[in-house]
Structures are given as C-alpha cells and as structure tokens.
Amino acid sequence: MENTATIDTPATALLNWSSALAVGDDRMDDTHEEFVAMLNQLLTTPTDKQLPLYRQFVEHTVEHFAQEERWMIATGFSADNCHASHHATILETMHAVVDHYEKDDKEIITRLAEALAEWFPQHAASMDAGLALHLKQVGFDSRTETMADPSTVRPASMSGCGSVTCS
Numbered sequence: 188m189e190n191t192a193t194i195d196t197p198a199t200a201l202l203n204w205s206s207a208l209a210v211g212d213d214r215m216d217d218t219h220e221e222f223v224a225m226l227n228q229l230l231t232t233p234t235d236k237q238l239p240l241y242r243q244f245v246e247h248t249v250e251h252f253a254q255e256e257r258w259m260i261a262t263g264f265s266a267d268n269c270h271a272s273h274h275a276t277i278l279e280t281m282h283a284v285v286d287h288y289e290k291d292d293k294e295i296i297t298r299l300a301e302a303l304a305e306w307f308p309q310h311a312a313s314m315d316a317g318l319a320l321h322l323k324q325v326g327f328d329s330r331t332e333t334m335a336d337p338s339t340v341r342p343a344s345m346s347g348c349g350s351v352t353c354s
Contacts (some may be wrong), residue, residue, distance in 0.1 A: 192347065193213060193330065200228055200301075200304065200316060201227045201229075201231070201304070202223050202226060202227060202304040202307060202308070203223075204219075204220045204223045204224070207308075208220075208223065208308060208311050208312075210308075210311055210312075210315045210316040210318075210319040211320070211323070212318075212319040212329050213315065213329070214254075214325070214329040214330050215234055215255070215315060215318075215329060218251050218254065219307075219311060219315070221247060221251075222247065222248065222251055222307070223307070225238065225243065225247055225274060225316060226300055226303055226304055226307070226337065228240055228244075228303070229241060229244060229296060229300040230297065230301070231296070231298050234293040234294060234320045235294065235323070237296045237297070238285070238288060238289075238290075238296070241284070241285070241286070241288070241296050242244055244284065245272055245278075245281050245285075247252070248277070248281060249278060251276035252271075252277075252278060255270070255274070255315070255318060256271050256274065257317065257332065258327060258329060258332070259271065259339075261319065261327065261334070262325050262334070262340050263340040264327070270314045270317075272319065273310065273314065276353045277303075277306075279300065281299065283326075284296060284299050289332050325339055326339065
C-alpha cells in the first residue's frame with residue numbers, strides 16, 4: 188500500500204460580524220458591518236476573480252474612512268489626529284495592492300484581506316469605539332451629521348484617537 192501524505196491548508200479565517208465588533212453608533216456599526224461583509228467576500232472569492240470586488244472594497248473603505256474623518260472634524264478633532272493617520276496608512280497600502288496584483292502577484296489581495304481581518308477588530312475596539320463615545324458625549328448625530336449644540340465643540344481641539352492619546 189502506497190503511503191501518501193496530504194497537506195491540509197487551513198481555510199482563510201473569516202471575520203464574522205458580531206456584537207463584539209459593534210461600537211455603539213448605529214451608522215458607524217452599519218458601515219463596519221458592510222466593511223466586514225465585503226472583506227469576507229474577498230476572502231471567499233478565487234484570486235483570479237478578486238480584482239473587481241477589491242476595487243469596490245477600496246471605494247467603500249475610502250468613503251468609510253472619509254465619513255469618520257468628517258465626524259472627527261465636525262466634533263473637534265484636529266485634521267492630523269492619529270486615527271485619521273491610521274486610515275491614511277491603510278488606504279495607502281490598499282491602493283498599492285492593485286499594481287502588485289496586476290504584475291502577477293495574484294495572492295496579494297487575499298494577504299491584505301487576511302491582514303485587515305486581523306487589524307480591524309482592534310481598530311474598531313479602540314479608535315472607533317473611542318470616536319463613537321466622543322460623538323455621543325458631544326451630542327453628534329451620525330445619521331444627520333449634525334450636532335445638538337454646536338457651541339459645545341471647539342474646532343480642532345482634540346488631537347488624540349478618540350478614547351486614547353497618540354504616543
């Protein structure tokens with residue numbers, strides 16, 4: 188009898204949406220749930236079919252981050268806060284992926300999606316949860332993008348990441 192060994196490669200771990208990822212702001216949570224669904228779609232799509240989905244995911248992420256950054260500015264964060272800096276770093280990496288994919292690195296979208304699935308829960312639990320708490324404290328309605336009392340916020344008075352300060 189011939190002895191053949193098989194190597195089982197683990198399936199890519201999906202990031203399942205759950206209440207543990209919720210940050211307490213309905214609109215932010217809706218956007219995050221969309222982000223997670225799109226991320227999982229990438230992770231379950233064959234590499235040769237990922238690019239169109241990836242482009243949609245990048246567009247969604249650009250708007251997702253821009254939305255949060257509008258809220259930060261509207262509620263007193265300085266434009267150069269570290270939460271927005273993290274967004275910029277992620278987007279820079281996401282934009283670079285397309286070029287690598289088109290130059291025959293067909294696994295790069297999957298690798299980035301796996302990295303984002305690992306990164307996102309911590310980002311949501313720290314920076315996004317901090318932002319959600321801040322929005323609630325200053326009376327900002329993320330659905331209408333309005334303040335109950337705009338006089339309570341001094342423009343660009345916060346430079347941290349929400350509930351944490353940059354170091």
